[in-house]
Amino acid sequence: MLSEKLKQELIRSIERGEVAGANILILKDGKEAAYAQAGYADLEQKRLFERDTITRIYSMTKPVTSAAAMALMERGLLDLGANVQEFLPGFQNAMVAGEEGLIPVRRPVRIQDLLQMTSGLVYGGAAPCISYPETEKLFEEIKAKLFGEEPLGTVEIANRLGQIPLAFQPGSAWQYGTSADVLGAVIEVISGKRFGEFLRETFFEPLEMEDTAFYVPKEKQPRLAKVYERTAEGLALYTQSHLGIMNSMEKQPAFESGGAGLASTMDDYSHFAAMLMAQGRYKGREILKSQTVRFMTRAELLSWQQEVFDHNWDSLGGYTYGNLMRVAKEPGKTFFMATEGEYGWDGWLGDYFSNSPKNGITILISQQLRDAGTTSLTRRLKNMVWSELA
Helix, strand or coil: CHHHHHHHHHHHHHHCCCCCEEEEEEEECCEEEEEEEEEEEECCCCEECCCCCEEECHHHHHHHHHHHHHHHHHCCCCCCCCEHHHCCHHHCCCEEEECCEEEECCCCCEHHHHHHCCCCCCCCCCCCCCHHHHHHHHHHHHHHCCCCCCCCCHHHHHHHHHCCCECCCCCCCCCCCCHHHHHHHHHHHHHCCCHHHHHHHHHHCCCCCCCCECCCCHHHHHHECCEEEEECCEEEEECCCECCECCCCCCCCCCCCCCCCCEECHHHHHHHHHHHHCCCEECCEECCCHHHHHHHHCCCCCHHHHHHHHHHCHHHCCEEEECCEEEECCHHHCCCCCCCCCEEEECCCCCEEEEECCCCEEEEEECCECCCCCCHHHHHHHHHHHHHHC
16 A cells, blocks of 8 residues: 555655654545655654644745746736836846856846746855855845844845845856745735735635644644754754745744745645645636646746756756746656656755656655755655656
């Protein structure tokens, strides 16, 4: 039985110290085909990793943000060809960090650049280009003010990001970065509502995602998993905030990060994934138009952007990128079994989402391991599922 095979692989991974706890849910043609869980959500308290365990999904927030943009687009409120500076004045007079200093953009950053990660916006780091340390400095400021009386908000942060020199001319290359955070702010401006409120009304309530939000209220805190990191001595508790997201998730944040801010559960996210697989419908109700979902899930990079993507992210060989998700283009080049047209994304702490329309398979994995992304465990589990159900 697939559920038992998956559970045994989870147990082996836990015994090797790869992860403290995890669970996996498989849907086939919209129906549950397998579920397995093992290990602990809290090692110190011996609290099991359960089906209703809440995790910080980090970059698995991005497909939700993309869907929100699609919802505005089908209502005629969002033009992918529009310039970001129309909504966020911080992007006016944007500059690019060139080899000989700052130079003006040849064209403004467009909404589509945010969805394709071709904006020139980056995450922080110590790279020679000034874009990285300046972004790092901003996120350090966000972190320092998280629990203070004047935390930085979603739109304010996006405008600040627009004032940091871009790493390249918009559209000329590809780089994973803060584009989704800026897109969340654009959605907030266009909708006239807090980004989280727009997501709640558009997706979370109609999709019965009762445990999905930008924070975890007091009564649900006992279900929030702890975060762990690998050390020479084994797994150790990790309590630091990252990318402007409170590790504790204990209160409504001023910064509702479209790139990394949501917490959710296995079943909650499965409702979102199932809606996309059903071409925008959930329990007979239309959440998105079918053509909108097809547009959202079939995007790909232009040839010169794809070259940069392939060079910068070799672990995603065989994939392209579009609308804040990976999309399988050449399955023969991937690191694990895949099917053309499969799409999804993962999170910094190891949560993983994959929809494969051609064979009707949805895979969802939850874990809370620092710097995880798509792990070896994820690839092994996916191969087991594909070999049996694809």
